[in-house]
Amino acid sequence: MWSLSNVWFMNFLVNSLAGHLPLKIGKLVNLQMLDLSYNQLSASVPQMLSNLKMLQQLNLSNNAFQGNIPTSIGDLASLESLDLSSNNLSGIIPQFLEKFHYLTYLNLSFNMLNGPVPVNKAFANFTLQSFMGNPDLCGNSKLKLPPCPNTTPSKSRKAMFMLKYIISPIAAVILVALLIILSIKRRNSKNQPSSEIDLSINLGHKHISYYELLRAIDILIEVNLLGSGSFGSVYKGTMSDGEIVAVKVFDLEVEGAIKSFDRECQVLRNMRRKNLVKIISS
Known part of the structure; x- marks a missing residue:
């Protein structure tokens, strides 16, 4: 057929x-x-x-x-x-x-x-x-059919959906990542020599004299000037132990320089970035 x-x-x-x-x-x-x-x-x-x-x-x-x-x-x-x-x-x-x-x-x-x-x-x-x-x-x-139920989710249902299926998993991933980072840092700190740890705890920032800074940056040599801003200038310097540093010298005759100094110290202390040098001292 x-x-x-x-x-x-x-x-x-x-x-x-x-x-x-x-x-x-x-x-x-x-x-x-x-x-x-x-x-x-x-x-x-x-x-x-x-x-x-x-x-x-x-x-x-x-x-x-x-x-x-x-x-x-x-x-x-x-x-x-x-x-x-x-x-x-x-x-x-x-x-x-x-x-x-x-x-x-x-x-x-x-x-x-x-x-x-x-x-x-x-x-x-x-x-x-x-x-x-x-x-x-x-x-x-x-x-003569019954009306269809409203399938449009309410705001509260949308919020619950976002919280349950989107925000919660993201938060969990962030939390796990933070725990991993903290674990790695703790493990690395344990591997450091005890003298380094003691030095950072007891002394905090390095103690650098004013005259050592002058010798390091040599403000008379123009090539050491990295840049100038509203409240001062930044110089490249080499410390007595060979460490290369950037030194910011604030112009105290400019109004607001002291406040700018405090703000920058506060910001730099809390920031970590691969292209941002850490504070050695102030």
């Missing part, structure tokens, strides 16, 4: 056909009418129906088909009549049915469909008879 590629009409109405609908039905490419209603066919509606581009009438009612309405039916652009009533189909009514320009008859009654009933294009002309017997459908008041 599946080799009858030139057949136009196929009607098996009211028989005792059982089992699933074979995939080979996709070979009947010239089929315009297929009626398999009032049989005992089961399983899902095969996706191979998408090959039947010429199909105008499809009736699979009063069987035991299961699963969702297949997307393959969406390829049957010539459909004028579709009857899937009295089966065990579930899921939502697919939106692609709205796109059928020639669909004048639709019957999805007495299944287990749920969700909203489309309202655009062809669906504007269908009545309650097309959808009755599906207690979980909702939507159009003209069809």
Whole structure:
């Protein structure tokens, strides 16, 4: 039967056909009418129906088909009549049915469909008879269906969603990263010689004399001047132990220099950056 590629009409109405609908039905490419209603066919509606581009009438009612309405039916652009009533189909009514320009008859009654009933294009002309017997459908008041629940999340639900699924995981990752960094620092500090640790604790900043600074930066040599700002100048210097430093000299005759000094010390003390030298002393 599946080799009858030139057949136009196929009607098996009211028989005792059982089992699933074979995939080979996709070979009947010239089929315009297929009626398999009032049989005992089961399983899902095969996706191979998408090959039947010429199909105008499809009736699979009063069987035991299961699963969702297949997307393959969406390829049957010539459909004028579709009857899937009295089966065990579930899921939502697919939106692609709205796109059928020639669909004048639709019957999805007495299944287990749920969700909203489309309202655009062809669906504007269908009545309650097309959808009755599906207690979980909702939507159009003209069809006397219950209103669909508001699926737009409230602000509080959105906030809870953000807190639970976005902010909390990010916070957890940051916390873990901080713990790892602290653990590494603690391990490194333990590996330092005790003399270094004692020196940093007991002495804090280095004690550098004014005359040692003068010798280090040699303000008479212009090449040592790195830059000038509103409150003073910065010089490059080499300490007696060979350490290269940048020395900022504040101009105390400029109003606000003292406050600027305090602010910069406070900021630099709390900042760590690879391109920012650390404070040795002040």
